[in-house]
Amino acid sequence: MPVKYPIENVHALTLPQALEAFQSDASTGISQVEADKRFEQFGANVYQAQKQKRLFEILLQQFKSLIVYILLFGAAVSFYFNDLIDAFAILVVVLVNALIGFFMELQARSSMNALKEMDVIHSKVLRDGKVNEIPSEKLSPGDVIMLEAGDIIPGDGRLLEVNQLQCDESSLTGESIPTEKNTEELSADTVLGDRRNMVFKGASVMNGNGKALITGIAHQTELGAISSLVESSKETTTPLDKKLNTLSRKLIWLSLIFISIFAITGFIQGKEWMVIIKTSIALAVAAFPEGLPIVATVALAYGMLLMGRKNALVKKLSAVETLGSTNVILTDKTGTLTENKIYVELLSFPEEQLKVSVKENKLEFQDGQPVKSTKNFEQIILIGALCNNASVDLDKPAGKTTGDPVEIALLHFADASGKSSSDFKKQYERTAELPFNSETKMMVTLHKGPNGPFAAAKGSVEDLLQKCDKIQTGDAVNAMNDDNRKKILAESEQMAASGLRVLGFAFSEDAGLNKDNLLEKLTYTGMVGFLDPPRLDIKDAITTCRKAGIKIVMITGDHPMTALNIAKQVGLVEETEQNVLSGKDIPPMESLSEEWKKTILSTSVFARTTPKQKLDIADVYQKADNIVAMTGDGVNDAPALKKADVGIAMGLRGTQVAKETASIILKDDSFTSIAEAVAHGRIIFQNTQKFVVYLVSCNLSEIFIVTILGIFAPAATLLPLQILFLNMVTDVFPALALGVGKGDKTVMELPPRDPKKSIVTNKSWTAIFLYAVAISIAVISVVIYSTQVLQLDNQTVNNIAFITLTFAQLFHVFNMAAVKSNFFLNGITKNKFVWLALLICIVLLALVYIISPFRTTLHLVQLPAKLWVISILAGMIPVGVIQLGKALFKKYLNK
Numbered sequence: 001m002p003v004k005y006p007i008e009n010v011h012a013l014t015l016p017q018a019l020e021a022f023q024s025d026a027s028t029g030i031s032q033v034e035a036d037k038r039f040e041q042f043g044a045n046v047y048q049a050q051k052q053k054r055l056f057e058i059l060l061q062q063f064k065s066l067i068v069y070i071l072l073f074g075a076a077v078s079f080y081f082n083d084l085i086d087a088f089a090i091l092v093v094v095l096v097n098a099l100i101g102f103f104m105e106l107q108a109r110s111s112m113n114a115l116k117e118m119d120v121i122h123s124k125v126l127r128d129g130k131v132n133e134i135p136s137e138k139l140s141p142g143d144v145i146m147l148e149a150g151d152i153i154p155g156d157g158r159l160l161e162v163n164q165l166q167c168d169e170s171s172l173t174g175e176s177i178p179t180e181k182n183t184e185e186l187s188a189d190t191v192l193g194d195r196r197n198m199v200f201k202g203a204s205v206m207n208g209n210g211k212a213l214i215t216g217i218a219h220q221t222e223l224g225a226i227s228s229l230v231e232s233s234k235e236t237t238t239p240l241d242k243k244l245n246t247l248s249r250k251l252i253w254l255s256l257i258f259i260s261i262f263a264i265t266g267f268i269q270g271k272e273w274m275v276i277i278k279t280s281i282a283l284a285v286a287a288f289p290e291g292l293p294i295v296a297t298v299a300l301a302y303g304m305l306l307m308g309r310k311n312a313l314v315k316k317l318s319a320v321e322t323l324g325s326t327n328v329i330l331t332d333k334t335g336t337l338t339e340n341k342i343y344v345e346l347l348s349f350p351e352e353q354l355k356v357s358v359k360e361n362k363l364e365f366q367d368g369q370p371v372k373s374t375k376n377f378e379q380i381i382l383i384g385a386l387c388n389n390a391s392v393d394l395d396k397p398a399g400k401t402t403g404d405p406v407e408i409a410l411l412h413f414a415d416a417s418g419k420s421s422s423d424f425k426k427q428y429e430r431t432a433e434l435p436f437n438s439e440t441k442m443m444v445t446l447h448k449g450p451n452g453p454f455a456a457a458k459g460s461v462e463d464l465l466q467k468c469d470k471i472q473t474g475d476a477v478n479a480m481n482d483d484n485r486k487k488i489l490a491e492s493e494q495m496a497a498s499g500l501r502v503l504g505f506a507f508s509e510d511a512g513l514n515k516d517n518l519l520e521k522l523t524y525t526g527m528v529g530f531l532d533p534p535r536l537d538i539k540d541a542i543t544t545c546r547k548a549g550i551k552i553v554m555i556t557g558d559h560p561m562t563a564l565n566i567a568k569q570v571g572l573v574e575e576t577e578q579n580v581l582s583g584k585d586i587p588p589m590e591s592l593s594e595e596w597k598k599t600i601l602s603t604s605v606f607a608r609t610t611p612k613q614k615l616d617i618a619d620v621y622q623k624a625d626n627i628v629a630m631t632g633d634g635v636n637d638a639p640a641l642k643k644a645d646v647g648i649a650m651g652l653r654g655t656q657v658a659k660e661t662a663s664i665i666l667k668d669d670s671f672t673s674i675a676e677a678v679a680h681g682r683i684i685f686q687n688t689q690k691f692v693v694y695l696v697s698c699n700l701s702e703i704f705i706v707t708i709l710g711i712f713a714p715a716a717t718l719l720p721l722q723i724l725f726l727n728m729v730t731d732v733f734p735a736l737a738l739g740v741g742k743g744d745k746t747v748m749e750l751p752p753r754d755p756k757k758s759i760v761t762n763k764s765w766t767a768i769f770l771y772a773v774a775i776s777i778a779v780i781s782v783v784i785y786s787t788q789v790l791q792l793d794n795q796t797v798n799n800i801a802f803i804t805l806t807f808a809q810l811f812h813v814f815n816m817a818a819v820k821s822n823f824f825l826n827g828i829t830k831n832k833f834v835w836l837a838l839l840i841c842i843v844l845l846a847l848v849y850i851i852s853p854f855r856t857t858l859h860l861v862q863l864p865a866k867l868w869v870i871s872i873l874a875g876m877i878p879v880g881v882i883q884l885g886k887a888l889f890k891k892y893l894n895k
Contacts, residue, residue, distance in 0.1 A: 166178040
């Protein structure tokens with residue numbers, strides 16, 4: 001019998017009624033076969049996001065610009081004066097330019113869609129009695145999902161089990177305080193904000209865990225209903241877009257100034273109005289680099305896609321620019337600086353310490369010594385298996401694991417000892433749980449054991465000892481005293497100083513145990529030291545960041561000595577460094593003195609910190625005018641990730657809340673990927689600066705040439721169509737090649753860029769002006785030589801000016817190499833796309849001259865080889881002059 005979906009007022013149903021309505025089971029979920037049927041019937045769990053522009057709308061958008069309006073005005077003027085060839089040619093050029101923009105925007109959209117596909121949220125779903133992780137879009141009504149702190153809820157659901165479950169539903173209800181959840185049925189008229197037995201798509205789990213029956217997916221969710229009301233939303237403008245728009249406005253004003261100068265001069269000289277209008281149109285065309293917005297979009301999208309392939313998924317365009325300015329990285333330790341492949345290394349009991357290892361799923365004692373503390377050893381194994389939310393699926397190849405790496409290590413440890421962690425969980429049915437949080441720093445579970453209630457606890461040794469009133473030594477259980485605590489804490493310090501992550505273990509078998517007194521009457525049984533070795537490639541990455549002027553700061557909740565040991569191993573601090581700032585020693589932010597702020601700014605390792613302190617440390621650095629990138633993985637890291645200039649979430653172990661908040665997601669959780677992302681962010685912005693300088697200098701040279709020739713040799717000046725052809729050739733292809741370049745190898749040897757500076761700095765404007773002057777002088781010189789020495793006619797002189805300017809602009813791409821690089825071997829000459837762009841441009845120019853209609857349209861005539869040689873050689877002069885100038889003033893330019 002098929003499920004009737006959707007079902008109204010699920011919150012008013014009892015749990016059996018809800019499960020029956022969706023034909024599901026709380027302990028096994030639905031079968032995979034049934035899930036596939038429902039997926040076919042109800043579709044994917046995705047609601048319609050903001051609609052992408054239709055192809056026609058994208059094409060139409062290409063005509064909405066000032067330059068197009070100017071060109072259309074020019075076409076109208078040509079029609080009025082019966083100059084049909086020019087009129088139709090201008091319209092064709094406008095159309096071709098629009099088509100280029102259309103296809104480039106399609107490519108950019110394709111790149112952005114590829115980026116989105118990399119960011120897939122997974123959910124833990126119970127099917128056929130087994131917990132599996134699947135993409136959230138594959139969920140169906142009737143699925144049973146597992147929820148824990150940090151999860152983004154993938155669909156609306158009726159809660160089946162809760163354990164101190166709290167959800168942030170502010171995005172849906174506007175209520176900023178997390179909602180306490182339960183499983184009790186409610187009246188049918190209960191308002192959305194009071195439906196405590198439900199969870200809703202898009203909300204986040206802030207604390208505890210639970211199990212929920214999926215009752216709504218896609219547009220049948222509360223969030224989907226709201227989203228369907230939103231027809232459109234404003235597109236956000238990135239800082240880079242704003243800077244490019246500002247630059248475009250400057251160029252428009254510049255063109256208006258030169259148009260005014262030419263028009264006034266032409267009027268005084270008595271030039272014909274047709275000449276003044278055509279030349280003014282040419283100046284307007286020359287002023288604006290048509291390909292600038294398109295090239296910027298494609299270059300950014302292409303760069304972001306490459307970063308995604310390098311394990312850094314960029315979610316926000318603005319993060320690319322900010323990343324290049326980052327000068328402080330606040331990083332976690334576990335999994336970022338270390339491998340996050342944790343395994344049990346050392347057992348510490350009141351009577352002895354044992355070094356162990358797990359090889360081929362068998363436990364080995366490294367020194368071969370017998371176990372004296374048999375009872376403690378067995379209790380550690382039992383507690384580790386029970387106080388645990390991880391899972392190992394032995395039916396899958398290599399045993400597929402899900403959960404926290406420490407808990408997975410404890411399961412492997414239990415199984416390798418000859419016991420069965422799954423059998424323990426069956427024998428000791430869990431009845432309650434106190435989840436780990438940053439306040440208690442412990443996790444405790446309550447079970448129905450063979451001999452009565454049994455509580456299993458693990459957590460910070462220091463905090464756990466405060467809750468223990470007894471200690472197990474061999475077969476005896478004695479009262480805990482201060483001497484015991486001091487000895488245990490001293491041993492934990494030694495273990496942490498050797499680089500181990502240390503957890504304490506305790507239990508209780510009191511008959512009066514219940515979910516309200518789990519932290520009372522605990523018996524300490526021992527400690528486990530976990531080894532999480534540093535990543536092999538971290539040291540080089542940290543050294544690279546330091547050379548780039550970036551300070552690396554470790555902020556971890558781990559033990560101070562463990563943190564310092566890892567920091568030394570990865571080269572974050574010197575071997576002699578002893579300064580570790582513990583969270584308990586840092587005063588509250590509101591009472592932080594200037595001296596304390598200086599202390600924080602001079603410290604590289606913070607340990608035992610709370611999420612609030614992580615946020616405060618970031619704030620101290622930002623108020624000291626630093627650009628801060630911060631890593632995070634937990635739900636409590638979300639505020640800090642949002643606070644940082646660049647939030648970086650861990651893709652492997654990160655919670656969905658952290659991933660949603662962050663602007664960058666690391667797919668491998670490695671610090672090396674952070675360093676590579678910073679380098680790539682710098683390269684993307686460096687490439688952007690290169691093609692902007694290239695485009696603007698080319699267009700400024702056109703303004704100079706058209707203005708000068710318009711005043712002194714109007715019959716030989718460049719025509720609007722010729723300039724349009726130049727811009728379509730020299731703007732689009734070489735600029736795109738610069739935009740997708742690999743960048744200079746020295747990019748990480750430079751200090752971070754000041755984000756307040758314009759994309760075109762004063763130094764860049766100086767270079768642009770000199771580049772434009774050099775190109776203009778070459779073209780004007782050839783015009784003078786052709787007119788005065790060769791005494792050529794006006795149309796031939798015009799053609800020579802056109803060819804010279806074309807090659808001068810094409811060769812100009814080689815001036816974009818770094819000042820201190822070798823002219824013949826640099827990032828430009830090694831860029832295969834540059835050579836491809838030059839080839840395409842030369843072929844297009846040849847086709848224009850070979851095909852008669854094109855040649856006629858652009859007012860070109862066939863020139864003898866001698867004039868071609870003169871024009872090409874003249875086009876090379878600016879490169880030679882500029883390179884000579886760079887060589888002579890290299891010392892000044894490198895400052």
